Amino acid sequence: xxxxxxxxxxxxxxxLFLGIQAVLLAVYDYSRKLLxxxxxxxxxxxxxxxxxxxxxxxxxxxxxxxxxxxxxxxVLLCVPASVGFIGTYTHDRHTPWWVLIATINSLxxxxxxxHSDVSMRFIGGAExxxxxxxxxxxxxxxxxxxxxxxxxxxxxALLLVIWAAFRAYFIRVRDRRRFVFLVVYVAxxxxxxxxxxxxxxxxxxxxxLVALSFTSLVVLMALNIAIDIRGVMAQLGLQSDQLQLEKSxxxxxxxxxxxxxxxxxxSPSSIHLLERDGSLIQRNLASHQLWSDFARQGEYLFSxxxxxxxxxxxxxKQVLATGKIRHQLIEVGAKYLTGSERSKWIDATIFPIxxxxxxxxxxxxxxxxxxxxxxxxxxxxxxxAESAGDEEFFVEITSQLALLFNAGTAFIGLFHxxxxxxxxxxxxxxxxxxxxxxxxxxxxxxxxxxGKQEYSSVISSSAYRRFPKDEFLGIHxxxxxxxxxxxTKSGDRLGFIAIMDTLALELIEDVAPxxxxxxxxxxxxxxxxxxxxRVRKMAYEDALTGxxxxxxxxERLSDTIQLCEQNLSNAVAYFLDLDHFKTINExxxxxxxxxxxxxxGNRLLAELDDQLFLARIGGDEFVLLExxxxxxxxxxxxxxxxxxxxxxxxxxxxxxxxxxxxxVSVGVIKIPEHATTEADVMRRGDSTIFRAKNEGxxxxxxxxxSMQASVNERLELERGLKLALESQQLSIYYQPKVGLxxxxxxxxxxxxxxxxxxGFISPAVFIPVAEKTGLIHLxxxxxxxxIAASIARWESEGVGFTGDISVNISAWLFARPGFIQKxxxxxxxxxxxxxxxxxxxxxxxxxxxxxxTKDKLKMLREAGVAVALDDFGTGYSSLAYLKDLSLDAxxxxxxxxxxxxxxxxxxxxxxxISIGENMGFDVIAEGVERHDQLDKLKxxxxxxxxxxxxxxxxxxxxxxxxxxxxx
Ligand code: C2E
Ligand code: CA
Ligand code: CA
Numbered sequence: 011x012x013x014x015x016x017x018x019x020x021x022x023x024x025x026l027f028l029g030i031q032a033v034l035l036a037v038y039d040y041s042r043k044l045l046x047x048x049x050x051x052x053x054x055x056x057x058x059x060x061x062x063x064x065x066x067x068x069x070x071x072x073x074x075x076x077x078x079x080x081x082x083x084x085v086l087l088c089v090p091a092s093v094g095f096i097g098t099y100t101h102d103r104h105t106p107w108w109v110l111i112a113t114i115n116s117l118x119x120x121x122x123x124x125h126s127d128v129s130m131r132f133i134g135g136a137e138x139x140x141x142x143x144x145x146x147x148x149x150x151x152x153x154x155x156x157x158x159x160x161x162x163x164x165x166x167a168l169l170l171v172i173w174a175a176f177r178a179y180f181i182r183v184r185d186r187r188r189f190v191f192l193v194v195y196v197a198x199x200x201x202x203x204x205x206x207x208x209x210x211x212x213x214x215x216x217x218x219l220v221a222l223s224f225t226s227l228v229v230l231m232a233l234n235i236a237i238d239i240r241g242v243m244a245q246l247g248l249q250s251d252q253l254q255l256e257k258s259x260x261x262x263x264x265x266x267x268x269x270x271x272x273x274x275x276x277s278p279s280s281i282h283l284l285e286r287d288g289s290l291i292q293r294n295l296a297s298h299q300l301w302s303d304f305a306r307q308g309e310y311l312f313s314x315x316x317x318x319x320x321x322x323x324x325x326x327k328q329v330l331a332t333g334k335i336r337h338q339l340i341e342v343g344a345k346y347l348t349g350s351e352r353s354k355w356i357d358a359t360i361f362p363i364x365x366x367x368x369x370x371x372x373x374x375x376x377x378x379x380x381x382x383x384x385x386x387x388x389x390x391x392x393x394x395a396e397s398a399g400d401e402e403f404f405v406e407i408t409s410q411l412a413l414l415f416n417a418g419t420a421f422i423g424l425f426h427x428x429x430x431x432x433x434x435x436x437x438x439x440x441x442x443x444x445x446x447x448x449x450x451x452x453x454x455x456x457x458x459x460x461g462k463q464e465y466s467s468v469i470s471s472s473a474y475r476r477f478p479k480d481e482f483l484g485i486h487x488x489x490x491x492x493x494x495x496x497x498t499k500s501g502d503r504l505g506f507i508a509i510m511d512t513l514a515l516e517l518i519e520d521v522a523p524x525x526x527x528x529x530x531x532x533x534x535x536x537x538x539x540x541x542x543x544r545v546r547k548m549a550y551e552d553a554l555t556g557x558x559x560x561x562x563x564x565e566r567l568s569d570t571i572q573l574c575e576q577n578l579s580n581a582v583a584y585f586l587d588l589d590h591f592k593t594i595n596e597x598x599x600x601x602x603x604x605x606x607x608x609x610x611g612n613r614l615l616a617e618l619d620d621q622l623f624l625a626r627i628g629g630d631e632f633v634l635l636e637x638x639x640x641x642x643x644x645x646x647x648x649x650x651x652x653x654x655x656x657x658x659x660x661x662x663x664x665x666x667x668x669x670x671x672x673x674v675s676v677g678v679i680k681i682p683e684h685a686t687t688e689a690d691v692m693r694r695g696d697s698t699i700f701r702a703k704n705e706g707x708x709x710x711x712x713x714x715x716s717m718q719a720s721v722n723e724r725l726e727l728e729r730g731l732k733l734a735l736e737s738q739q740l741s742i743y744y745q746p747k748v749g750l751x752x753x754x755x756x757x758x759x760x761x762x763x764x765x766x767x768x769g770f771i772s773p774a775v776f777i778p779v780a781e782k783t784g785l786i787h788l789x790x791x792x793x794x795x796x797i798a799a800s801i802a803r804w805e806s807e808g809v810g811f812t813g814d815i816s817v818n819i820s821a822w823l824f825a826r827p828g829f830i831q832k833x834x835x836x837x838x839x840x841x842x843x844x845x846x847x848x849x850x851x852x853x854x855x856x857x858x859x860x861x862x863t864k865d866k867l868k869m870l871r872e873a874g875v876a877v878a879l880d881d882f883g884t885g886y887s888s889l890a891y892l893k894d895l896s897l898d899a900x901x902x903x904x905x906x907x908x909x910x911x912x913x914x915x916x917x918x919x920x921x922x923i924s925i926g927e928n929m930g931f932d933v934i935a936e937g938v939e940r941h942d943q944l945d946k947l948k949x950x951x952x953x954x955x956x957x958x959x960x961x962x963x964x965x966x967x968x969x970x971x972x973x974x975x976x977x
Contacts, residue, residue, distance in 0.1 A: 611632070
């Protein structure tokens, strides 16, 4: 029985037929490249089958050799044809190269074959043999010793199959159907190759069947192409709208039964006609293109998937009950749909079909694929929605865009510069429906350059060829590309939206406006985000100095405390408070004060380690945060750091044409030793600073637990000061002023507060509090009265005190209208000479209101009350105003005396003394503690001294005793 030979002829015929069909289809412009390769493959396969038939049925040796040559040539033709087709079929963009390699390979083998005696298949000759197949058919073939060339040919074929398998694997996700077809082919091809190897090595007595595997390929692919075409047709057919439908239904009602059935059949919308009881009467062609259901005529439709779960049976009942049309939008899974990989949105409309008496006779379910419209609506709704403008929003936008364009990849890229190079970073990257990790790339020679243009760009195919150096396009095999620029209202480029796919993309008309809306919205969100960042920065930054502010410090502290609690490190907070700042601010104005604060910040930043965190927490208070890896030598380092700070800030500061000198008090809090919450750090820092000031300025104080009690000291002070006046906690100490011979020529009255709980409180601490609360007036009046009374008493008791008691008058007191009258009145009342009292004022007091000051000083001089300028040299003492004021003395600040060993200070003091003398002022040096200081001062011409060297401030009784013995 003849079987195999006819089979070969048949296969050749099929291949030829399909090839011709492919050529015809290609003419219609459908996938021209793919069909071209397919036609070529069909042709090669047809020749292969045909020559196989000739070879196996050859009657003579010559015929057989001739046929074998053709047979081999056909095999060699099949190889590049397969490569070209499979490469195109699986979107391999290196296809041209593979084809070239395969073609060269085939050409070489072809030349070898035509030049070999019998065939390249054999070494030497071969003989014609006959073989009877199992069913009796006799075939002829040549037999000889297999050559290297034939082994190489087998190897090439295997290589081709492996490559095809690899390509199939590559498209497995993106194109499931092509994947399956290709795998089936690879399996068949592999089997036939193995089979023919077995034949070659005479393991099996059979004919080689490789040729037939090509037929399987050709048939499979023809099937695939047919399915593709059906999908395209279906899409074309489904573009009709509701109006048209309703019209056709009104027509249906008018037409007779047969015509009705015809219209239903041809409607482009999917239609299921049902009986009242829900059994299927008929479904039209379009319904097969949309639904993959298997409901049969006469069967109850809603018993089958997917109809059993769409809820349409309920809707049908409603239509039956009301006689009115009903709509429903439903999402239908891909497995219930024809040729779809994704679920679709279907608009289902149920129409009642009535008889002439308006009784519902039947129902029609008309369903239409509205996925596209739905996606657009959804994207628009999302764009319009309020959003938190967070990452999620951007991810959602990109995934919607990908859906909308049916694209595999979409992301938002943001431009920025790094090391002077333009780059972009993805903000939300979606690949194949899933969010991916963001990346950064360089803009130059990349598609991102398109994002800098004014309008959107579309590259429908071969994008990687346009930007060959772009890695992203290369890695992701990008063919089609849409880039929409993102910019601010003023036209600054923020970035772009990129939509890409491994297939060609087109900017379909109905979505073009959406791109525009989306880019607007995304740009607006990006700008809002930027603004938020700026606002946040403002909330965390001190506007004046640009340093972090209190809020930021608190956040940093909370992080630091956490680190410390995990035993990862130790930290120290240095609280800095400028000395004399208030004075400068009040006397020179806020601008000068601001300047001081800025300079202070800059100095600290410039001189200290970059690692340190510096914040300004308000007024003249700064905090420095330092981390320590271990506690070893920590105390020493802290002392070091603190003295650095003091040194840095006590350097003279230039303010316009003045030079001032400041000081700083430093309070140190160790974390976690001293405090483990931010609130504790801040509170204890405050009390440590307070202590530092209390102990004398320009110094550092480390927190100790005894300070715990004084946490609320300042509050306590404010409350306690009034009580102090009433319950006589305030007292007056006297410190003698002596002349060249060491004898007293007067004394300074200094107020003291002995707090019942807090103990001794320095006037340097509570006088500012008194000024702030207004109590300074009461304190001042009390001082004047007590002192005047004491002087009168000494007089009557014959203490023998001569000279003046000088009283410190704070700026507030001095500025009070009627102060002079009060002073003179007190003196008069006590009946003591006006010269027995004098006042010490600071520059702040003098400068506050220079014209009224002049009058006041004149009045005092006329009344015979001497005035000394206190703390001379610490502020911004300007000689210009000194001349105009009726002053009697200047008191050189004790800081200069303490620093006399420094040659610069020495010459400064020297010039102060000579200026004073030239202007006719007495010069008083205060804070004299040692003989060397005294000697130096004397040599410079100073005549009045005050200091511990002679006597400390003493309570009245002690002072009286001291006077008696030093008269
Ligand atoms: P001040 O007017 O410069 O007073 C001199 C300060 O130097 C006093 O401190 C005094 O005890 C201290 N002193 C005197 N000799 C030496 C010395 O040899 N070495 C050192 N290191 N210090 C010395 P005190 O009494 O603590 O007063 C501090 C400041 O408080 C005063 O500075 C003054 O500005 C203010 N003050 C004191 N009593 C009054 C007052 O009754 N009314 C007003 N408005 N302010 C006062
Ligand atoms: Ca004084
Ligand atoms: Ca002083």
